[in-house]
Amino acid sequence: MNNNLFKYVLRIADNCLILGQRMSEWCSNGPTLEEDIAMSNISLDMFGQANGFYDYASQIDGQKSADELAFKRNEREFFNFQLIEQENGNFGNTIVRNFLFDAFNFLFYTELSNSTDKTLSALAAKSLKEAKYHLRHSKNWIIRLGDGTNESNQKVQNALNDLWHFTGELFEMDEIDNELLKVCVSVDLNKIKLEWDKIINSTLKIAKLERPTDSYMASGGKKGIHTECLGFLLAEMQYLQRAYPNAKW
């Protein structure tokens, strides 16, 4: 089996799953009922995307099912970005985390739609519509909160400062990215960095927020090195399948 492709697809699937899981934690906790529904919709979209990518990964693997891939890998076998696994915190924190990722994901899926791998390009094209809406959602909230009250501006600026060091990882090309780029399967992340900067900078300007300076950037998600919160997330998510290994659900 093509190990590079398998890992590449898992990375995408894991991003979708972990973000879906974080967003689902907002259910019955939203600042308004309307926003509760909006966040559940985002969560549903992400789980749907995860399902699609895990199905493909399962095909490549030839052994484990999509559910087994989601529920039976341990912390060091997950390849999502560290940004995605960060806790929800307050609503501002969630919006900033999502915005930084949504801008990336929209550009990523746009490029991935041109992949020579037909399944990847189809999955990307389908997910792109949702990614576009998610970016719209988080972008509008960044602006509302940034240009809202002094309190909201402060909260969002703090979140931005706290999460900024997770953004470097989004654009790292490693051996797998590079190998697959040679056959035009993967996305050239350097290519989308400039566009990402444009979206971030223009939005932050309207939102009266300051872009933090680049300094230390975290890394390792793609290699299964995560922050400490992933373990707790997986323990909760995988509990039933781990506790009842012979059961079908």
Place this chain on the structure above:
Amino acid sequence: MTEQTTVWEVFIQSKNGLAHKHVGNVHADDKVMALENARELYTRRNEGSCIWVVKADNIVSSESEDSEAFFDPANDKIYRHPTFYTMPEGAKHI
């Protein structure tokens, strides 16, 4: 002390070519949020191709005590309906 939000009435066009239909309302602070909230609440099952939102304050309604004067006169003008007319046998396309 209680927070008040603006109410917007929502009209959905379920398919291209059909008229917009009133489906209910949403709370939102601005028109962008109103459209998005309407999308989240009223189109989860493929029910929409176009959404209108209108501030509830801007809706003008006829009054129920006027309904007799407004609507009853139409009731006995049955000559406005095609079924009122007898057509000769054999006449087509009319």
Place this chain on the structure above:
Amino acid sequence: MLEQTFQEKIDAEKKIEPKDWMPDDYRKHLIRQISQHAHSEIIGMQPEGNWITRAPSLRAKMILLAKVQDEAGHGLYLYSACETLGVSRAELIQQLHEGKAKYSSIFNYPALSWADMGAIGWLVDGAAIVNQVSLQRTSYGPYSRGMIKICKEESFHQRQGYEIMAEMAKGTPEQKEMAQDALNRFWWPSIMMFGPQDSDSPRTGNAMKWKIKRQTNDELRQSFIDKTVPQAEVIGLKIPDPDLKWNEERGHYDFGEMDWEEFWNVVNGNGPCNKQRLAHHKKAHEDGKWVREASKEYAKKQLNKVNS
């Protein structure tokens, strides 16, 4: 005279709309009933919402999330309907927080295992469906239309619950035990959802006269039991009522006496989760205050820009 026209409309199965004259008691009764219904949907998000992060498969996660999301939507439809009677959503939330408004007692029971997701969907939504189908013909227009919309969306809720129970009942011994345990804990509370017996229900008279209610508590309860007992038999689970027996003469199931002490205790605020459910709702509301304020402030700034 106005009262007479109003009653004639009711008797002729016409709908009463927001701008029509209505007796004060009719309005008050509706506000209480609709808001309670709305609060129930929202509080009801909690016991199931707790299990979304632990749902045991991707499919189960998505289905449960879609269901709970629907409950939020239903709450919104109902708050909207209630607002047509001259009360704001903010006031209704305040009443809930101050303990002045009630919600369905069933949600004061804890969701302790995954099988509870099955039991809640099958029994609690099942009971809600029986009630809501009847309410589609309620006399107040906005409430009736809300009910019709809700009923369309509700049927998948019960199916997803029943499917969970069916699968677990034929799964491993531990799964079957989990399913039976959930049924044991949720059966009586589900029956209690239909409220006190008709003989103990003082408001039923007016509610029936004004066609707010179309069937009595006892009628609805019987209908639910008659439907559900065979469903349990099909999947091989036992309903925890030793007095449950088909009565050929009546053409209905006879069933045992409910624990009325427990019923009134939970209704009056002494159930296992009453404090927790309300605290959760209050916290979410408080935590979100700065967000709502920011949103309003932003909207105000935009308006000022346009007007200047």
